[in-house]
Amino acid sequence: MERSTLSSIRRVRRQSTRHQGAHGLLPWLCALVIAAPASLAAKEPPSRDAEAPVLAVMERSTDERKPLMRLTATGAQPLDTHEARLDLRIAYTRSRIWNPATPGYDEVNLRSYHSPGTNPETPFVAPTIVTAPGETVRIRLENQLPQEPDCKPPNVNIPHCFNSTNLHSHGLWVSPTGNSDNVLLTLRPGVTFEYEYNLPADHPAGTYWYHPHLHGSTALQVSSGMAGALLIRGSRLPAPERNGDVDTLLRDLNGQPFHERVLLFQQVAYACRDANGAIKVKKNAAGDVIAWVCDPGEVGSIEGYDQFGFAPGASVDTWVQSGRHTSINGSVLPTFNDVVAGRIERWRMLHAGVRDTISLQLRELRTDHPSIEGLSGAELDSWVTQNCTGPVLTQFEVAADGLTHGQAIEKGQNVLQPGYRSDALVVFPKAGQYCVLDAAAPADGSITNAAEDRQLLGIATARSEGAPPVTDVRAFLTNNLVAASNMFMPTDTRAKVTADLRNGLRLDAFVPHKSIPKSEVTGTQDLVFNIDLDKTPFVYMVDGKPYDPNTARQLVLDDVDEWTLKSTRANHPFHIHVNPFQVVSILDPHGVDVSVTGEPNDPQYANLQGTWKDTLFVKQDYTVVVRTRYQRYIGEYVLHCHILEHEDQGMMQNVRVVLPDGMGGAVGEGHH
Structure with missing residues (x-):
């Protein structure tokens, strides 16, 4: 560079x-x-x-x-x-x-x-x-x-x-x-x-x-x-009677784990305020706020909930209005200078922010690009249009929310909502520079419920260490994992693991939970997110009620429930503590199941059917069906929307798991 x-x-x-x-x-x-x-x-x-x-x-x-x-x-x-x-x-x-x-x-x-x-x-x-x-x-x-x-x-x-x-x-x-x-x-x-x-x-x-x-x-x-x-x-290690950890497979032929990169994505929505306590802003000629500003000598902070959601009378989300950038490990616009071309890397990505849908995309950068120094906003986006023009690199997601998939999911765009995690295998096929992008998100696929513009997150520089360019990343990855299986898997499971890998990068021997068939389901649960926009302030609700720390949805230990999740106002990431869930189907407003094929303008639901998660995006007027087991632990915890200012303002519900006789789930004092 x-x-x-x-x-x-x-x-x-x-x-x-x-x-x-x-x-x-x-x-x-x-x-x-x-x-x-x-x-x-x-x-x-x-x-x-x-x-x-x-x-x-x-x-x-x-x-x-x-x-x-x-x-x-x-x-x-x-x-x-x-x-x-x-x-x-x-x-x-x-x-x-x-x-x-x-x-x-x-x-x-x-x-x-x-x-x-x-x-x-x-x-x-x-x-x-x-x-x-x-x-x-x-x-x-x-x-x-x-x-x-x-x-x-x-x-x-x-x-x-x-x-x-x-x-x-x-x-x-x-x-x-x-x-x-x-x-x-x-x-x-x-x-x-x-x-x-x-x-x-x-x-x-x-x-x-x-x-x-x-x-x-x-x-x-x-x-x-x-x-x-x-x-x-x-x-x-996997065995005929139990599954193992995918960590035992994801290693090179020297027995070392694949090079690992932890990426903590955050939206730090800091602001400076005037003498009246209002956020200091910059406006365009039309009077629209285009950025939050801090004058020399001022110190930005986060001290009010006017720094989240929609500002009164504003048509865009405050995060968009602020002009702030998503940071990676605390850094805005970083470079990745330790990338080696032709090396398999394990990217552990965590959306630890409260705003912005992140659609991670990797594209080759033109070799003769100009500097980005001094560019921001529309000028930086124009730079991306002119210079991030190479082919999109494929990410092979092997786990979501910490839970290994039954098959690696091939992604050109990895959509992360707040609370999501994604473990993806990435190969930079040749030496050069690559754009790390947050691609544009459609209005019905974002947590801001508005179309989100593309943003440059950083630049990766891949150096050559003598390996030839990788022309077929899927084949390259498959061959390396098959070799690792033949070297490290035990003799009683090696043939199966190897055959699964050759059959479309299947990882069945590493899935942490057994699939939940319909025959195992013992009951049903329904949940609806909603916002009452006719009240001031807005009322954020689960099942028609704002959060009440003294009430709880009662569930029974060892039951297996099928949940139907919906939202009648806006889009919300559903998160429940303790027990994860398995995705059964995701029906669009026309009743079409998009949990396998995804949607033409939004890839985030593609190949989710059968996967395990603890956080899942629920679009307005969609029907999301999941199944879960309540295992091992009794007590009281919560489910909520992971747009965290929604949770703070009432979009949360207590869950109480009791013993099979209906007793034993002691109620705590709650928050207050």
Whole structure:
């Protein structure tokens, strides 16, 4: 890349998350902080070593400094209790975010997670926790945000208590009660609390994440950057009687896992305000707001819910109006300079934002392109039109929401809604530069319920290490996975795994849950999202009612339900805690099932039938049918829309799982 482009774009460092050490078949791993890119500026600060991601300090029971000992026939031996502990504190963080429209940095003051080893270049980026099935993860969460006066509003669905918090482990199959994944707890400023996630030995390996989930402040805190990846690595091989972890297959012939890249997508909707408390904006000649602005010396922040959704009287979403950019690992317009042509990479992508549908697309960049320095808005989009003109690279998605597919899904455009995760295998076929794009999204396929413009997210530079160009990526990927199967799979499953791979990249031996046939279903559930636009403020509802912390939908342990999900106003990502679900069908308003073929102008539903997820986009007037089992855990948790300001304003419902006799699901105090 030319020097002028390098000076105008941040560098993304390699997200190396190789495990360190092993205990039997379980790798006991260090928690990693995403190595954040060097900052964009005319004069860049000294860069970190791209090969050395920052490590969060996480104590494990195998810690050599102070091991527990057990008595054996040969004497005292180290005892591994399979426990890990991480200290996290929440506090305001002064940082800066690149603004291409200036161009320059905007200073920001954000509520953020901190841990020992937090990257000082992007201190608002949370650490990546890496663990394994069978491990107990303890997170000591200390709320150091400023004290706030009595902040309980007369209506629980009015955003409130912005300095109070809690913690949600999104997608984990763990208990929702006590000090586990309990989002009905409230941690006020000054409170310290230790969460304990007991990962069962059969927990699916995959890509998960964590974020705050206190009703009334969730969107504001997540938008501030309070979100981090949570990776569960597995080393269980498939066997004739059980499935294994896809991690055991996704490795090169030296036995090393495919090069891994963690991509945390966020929309940090910071703003500066005038003397009257209004967001400072820039307008065009017609008087339309075209950007939010911060004057020199001002500090952007996120302190109000006028920074989300639709502003009063506005025809566009505030995120579009703001002119802000989706960041990757805390960096706006990064470059990926550690890409090797002809190498298989595993991209772990997490939509940890609260606004914007991300339609990730990779396209070859013209070799003679001009610099993007100083370009933003329409000029930057024009640059993309003129220069990101090469063929679209194929992504082979092997898992969604942490759950391995029965067959790799081939995607030219990978649509991520808030809360989604996608594990995709990517190959840059030859040396050169590539555009990393958020492609345009149609109005009926976006969370803003309006057509979303294309946006450049970054640029990848692939270098050659002598390998010939890859002309057929599918064949290249198939051959490499077949070779890995023949080398690493056990003899009693090797033939089946290899045959499945040759049969359209099937991954049946690695799906974490058994399919749910109609014959297993014991009951039905119906859910409808809606917004009453005739009231001020708008009323956000599930099943015709805004959130009530004192009521709950009652479900029975070990039942198997078929859910019908609908929305009568706008589009909403449905998310339910604890137990994932399997997609049965997605019917458009004409009754056509688009869960296999997708739609001509919107690929996001294609090939979803039969897949497992924990978050799923429900379009207005569509009928989405899924099935789920309530397994292992009783207690109370929630389902909600993952447009988080919708959740904060009432689009949420408590769920109570009870024992088969209808008892045993104790009701907690709720948020308030």
